Amino acid sequence: MNKIAIITTHPIQYYAPWFRSLAQEKDFLIKVFYLWDFGITQQVDQGFKQSIQWDIPLLSGYNYEFVPNQSLNPGTHHFWGFQNPSLVSVVESFQPHSVLLMCYNYASIYNFIWRWDTRKVPLIFRGDSHRILPRTGIKEWMRRQFISLVYSQFSAVLYVGKANYNYYTYHGVSPKNLFFSPHAVDNNRFFSQSQEAMKQAKLWKQELKIPEDHAVILFAGKFESKKRPLDLLQAFIQSNLPKVSLLFVGSGSLENELRLQAKNHSSIYFAPFQNQSQMPRTYAIADLVVLPSYGAWETWGLVINEAMCLSRAVIASNHVGCAQDLIHSNQNGLVFPAGNISALANCLQKAFLDFEKLKRWGEESRNIITNYSYIQATQGLRSAINHLKI
The missing domain is CATH 3.40.50.2000 (Glycogen Phosphorylase B;)
Structure with missing residues (x-):
């Protein structure tokens, strides 16, 4: 013992x-x-x-x-x-x-x-x-x-x-x-709730008034400078993706600035902090999850693990600790240079060139995360x- x-x-x-x-x-x-x-x-x-x-x-x-x-x-x-x-x-x-x-x-x-x-x-x-x-x-x-x-x-x-x-x-x-x-x-918690989470996500999408035919890019976490949510917002605007919405879920010191910059863009949405029981639904609403952190503070980025448990494609900056391990380029997602908004915009465009490919990326995420x-x-x-x- x-x-x-x-x-x-x-x-x-x-x-x-x-x-x-x-x-x-x-x-x-x-x-x-x-x-x-x-x-x-x-x-x-x-x-x-x-x-x-x-x-x-x-x-x-x-x-x-x-x-x-x-x-x-x-x-x-x-x-x-x-x-x-x-x-x-x-x-x-x-x-x-x-x-x-x-x-x-x-x-x-x-x-x-x-x-x-x-x-x-x-x-x-x-x-x-x-x-x-x-x-x-x-x-x-x-x-x-x-x-x-x-x-x-x-x-x-x-x-x-x-x-x-x-x-x-x-x-x-x-x-x-x-x-x-x-x-x-807790992979098993996410795996076991995935089907129910998909059903809940459809209803939640309606509640948030995101168009049913829109794909969703998700940022989930704290709205703070080290997470760089503003980089994602600017990259999304720059990418000019048709029938794609951006959803920010969480709260933090940058919330007012995010809402201010998003107010003239109809495809950007916000949802409040979601507790742990709601996280499977949170990832299920997305087609792509992005973690654009900058600096030495994102030591791993467990949001990527959780998203992958829900079979989601992922994009992260190269400052995110897990990027070398969990993101296999062009297999389940992409990695971009931290702070480079144009590079992130290019990644978003690349991800949404082919929705079937994006779905395959999500399936590969599920395979990778089992290890x-x-x-x-x-x-x-x-x-x-x-x-x-x-």
């Missing part, structure tokens, strides 16, 4: 189903230690700029504990958002054989790493950072040395994709200590644990 303590910031809709899956493994005994209760209580999301509470179960099917957080301003948006002085003692009381950390760049986690006796109980790390955008200069050199020191504390590291693998080797992690544990969503599931994620964790025993 592998007794594993898992430390993560708060209940996350992508991780909770994986923890349930891990709890069902006969050779695993897990306990998840949460540093904050966001997601299960009504709280303001900094990106969506509104109060939210996820409407799918995030705490059922596995053992967990909330570690008291003394931060006056709790959250993932700053270093001091997690101050959990009892973290070491509560994890020690579980008496784990190994500890899996899902993050590190917070006060509590640094305190845990430096205080934990890794000779007795090894640490495993799983993250999704990348260095798709190279950095130079003395500050980058110093940052690289420090991050390399942090990773030297881990006996095994799980990487979620190609860009993430390169990030770890850049910071000195030996390939022999790296194990593939892909980023995944990015909790099954593969668990295999990676098991390989890492077996490596620790050697």
